[in-house]
Amino acid sequence: MKSKVFILYTGGTFGMKESENGLEPSTWKEIIEYLPAIKNQTYFNHFSSINFTFDTLEPVVDSSNMNPAIWKRIADCISDNYNSHDGFIVIHGTDTLSYTASALSFMFENLSKPIVLTGAQLPIFHPRTDGIINLSNAIYIAGYKRFELTCIPEVCICFNDDLLRGNRAIKSSTNDFEGFSSPNFENLASLEQRIQISENVLPIPEGKELKIYPTFSQKVVNVTVFPGYNVAALQDLVDNKKIEGIVLKTFGSGNLPKDDSWKQLVQTCEKNEVIILATTQSANGRIEIGQYAASNFLKNPIVANGKDITSPAALTKLMWVIGNFEFKDRIKMLSKSLRGEISLYN
Template sequence: QRHYGQYDGFVVIHGTDTMAFAASVLSFVLENLQKPVILTGAQVPIHALWNDGRENLLGALLMAGQYVIPEVCLFFQNQLFRGNRVTKVDSRRFAAFCSPNLPPLAVVGTDVTINQELVRKARGKAPLVVHSCMERDVGLLRLYPGIPAALVRAFLQPPLKGLVMETFGSGNGPTKPDLLRELQAAAERGLIIVNCTHCLQGAVTSDYAAGMAMAGAGIVSGSDMTSEAALAKLSYVLGQPGLSLDCRKELLARDLRGEMTLPAGAKGQPSLSRSTLGRGVAQLLTLSQGAIVSTQEADAVRDAVAPSLACAAAHAGNLEVLQALVELGSDLSLENFNGQTPLHAA
């Protein structure tokens, strides 16, 4: 944080065994990130004759120094991943990490291919916020067939405040009444339980009766988050002061840092095609995704047009357009060419 203003990007050298955990935690600790923070390491130490450390380090430096990707990322074996989407899948091969539910943000070969539509956009010019208050009393429990309810009860005791529970398939677990009673009792005590699948790919759903039963026990769906991301997110949410239990559960169900893929109907993205103003914002969205112009040009267009669009939306009472502009990273406190802000227009 002390050196944030001095550099355009950061590379963190990290051991591979816990790198996915560190990347996930950093993604929640660093809010309003405007610059790349890239973790990398090596399966074989860089001093060895045959190693992967040199290529990983050079690739991470290239991505941090040449591209504007304002996220916490992990670079390994010529691929740049979103940090809170990765997990380590091999203890020996150079291709040690994968992102099971999100393609790489970039691939380095003879050319560098950036998946611009996946890269998260920086929101306005808000200053970096470092969240140092992370709850430590969180845990990870993997269910298995026949797991005793007494063991689960012992695991759920204070001082535990939050639990990531790895379940079968699309979110199923044992349906024994005594086990479900333990989960229900823990939820009623205020313990937050996040349900993640132990499968490498896919998401938690409530399609099956067992999954529905567990959801009825007050458990929050972890969608397609990795266990590393779910644990980091739970620690972050529980570390936020002054929030009610319902607010914390709502935060856990939201996509905060690109860590989860929400169902199409739950993304909350407004339909912008019903008005001329909405269509204008939709075109601006297209620009911001790099479909027509470069990122720098899109930012310049957005900064020039957004204040007037925001004032027009405020005057018309169009909250959907205002929300879309916020998601673009527009600053709603900026004045338009008449010196008005959306608050004046409203």
Template sequence: MQEKKLLICLKLNLVFIKEIYTVMKKKVLLIYTGGTIGMEKNYDTGSLQPFDFENIFNKIPELNLLECELSIKSFDTPVDSSDMALKQWQLIAQIINDAYYSFDGFLILHGTDTMSYTASALSFMLKGLSKPVILTGSQLPIGDLRTDAKENLLTSLYYASLYNDNEPVIQEVAIYFEYKLLRGNRTLKYSAEFFDAYQSPNYPILGQSGVHLNIDREVLLRPKDRRFQVDLHLSEKVLFWRIFPGMDWQFFPHNADFKVLILQVFGSGTIFNNEKTKQTLKQLRNKGIEIVVISQCVSGEIAFGKYENSNIFREIGAVNGRDITAESAITKAMHLIENPNYDKPFREMFTTDICGEISTD
């Protein structure tokens, strides 16, 4: 009789421990948008087809070893990353908004070609973010023998569910790829060939995985305002223009309907020193078009006045993009221009560090 009571108590304790463990497990929402990571080969046709993520635990049994509870939300129709645009960014942001208080972290599976754009756009749209939003993808499909998809997915889930004293370690939009965790709005894709496809040239790595999974807590972002809200405003009235030696301004789309010109210039901010250039830039500014100057160099920053051929930007009141990436500059401009949720002028907000995207003095 005594042994029976002891056995019942042991069983009750095990049930209690299991319930506590389940409560402690962090809940992560995996959002599958499309891309190579979600593909597998159809061996009958030899072509790639979307993978059914409802069967992901059968495909990657290692997921069962992670101390997180995984839920899956897929786009109705997977989108190639080259088709990603404002509508899809807004959809992802809305999904996170609807599920924000039901999950501890979010993992977005995305094609690699435009992942930096999506990460940058989300960083501006998700205000007061204090939970991890991690994006990852792969260079090879999940079903390939040599795929990088499994490691990227598994470690991304680790970072998306990483908490310390019930406080999320990552509280920003980040990209995890090939052993590196990077701030999303500081990244660029620099290789279509190597597994190590992303760089963050003007900001340190947030974390790195090896034998141990490390985090550099000194460089992590913390929200200035923890009141989470989503601002879906994005404008298409942004033009990106890269100058080149011998460029003729007659081919510039002068009559196009845009409000912001992201002008990618040489080095630390130089452009052709001729009357046609000055005349064109002054005409644009007289129309009320904002001109943001960024560099063609991967690292470093814009410095007006360093060379004589940059003085025109001071004269016309151009916006100094400093060390912001092209991807981040474009999406930041899309978010800021004509956005009724900001009460300060565009140029003042663009040069303000909103979510770690730009270095300021």
């Protein structure tokens, strides 16, 4: 069975080239010049039963420059080609890849096709690049019909023979080929000599019409608590209504210093309708508000329990919820799993 796969190149290490200012992104045309196998179509002849569409997000970007406006452009590009393709691949820089994967997962509701983000730790021009295998594996997931594989109808990250749920992944290494991990959720698939898909964890499409919610609020802050943290600057932002949301990365399972300034901050947030999404600094595990007395400050209706959500997913979810929904609905949406981004506990 034939498949139609859309590949969008956005920039990143995958296509980086040397310049006087260091590594800078190349264009897709430049990448092809360095890859005779692709240029002469012999690489894609291996996938002769797949019809490919290539596009470039101009201008290509270093992923450190990624922002909500570019997320929307990526989503629009996928949306415009959604009905005519079976799967999608987004080639992206690794630094913010997990943020983009999380953002896209929230933007698309009722997704029924795979959106696979991938990239590389070494540029495609490097003789030991990991880019080729990452792209090849992504093609198998996006072109699932051709290979008689199970459809994975969600936003995912394909890297170093692993397929991860996009909003569960974090960048765990700057130099290992296994650059991403999923600390609190099993991999969606393993792409070794045999491709093994964890079908038991995949969402079941309900056949509803695809919806896109594209707006992200940028009136949020990401706060990591540390010993001696001075709440005054954060209190000022809340007092003057300069922000609408805080991702609060607490100690351990939700603990804060025993200091009245934290209690005052939470009370002011409630007064000014500034939502706190409480998470843990630990990569593994979850927060449990009330388990320790040091977390009692967070027993407040303005605080959403982030459970085991990752830092990239917490931030993008908070931005997305504030950007698209009224205040009365936000706490409920932040506290439950919308796209499989948090685990369900008894």
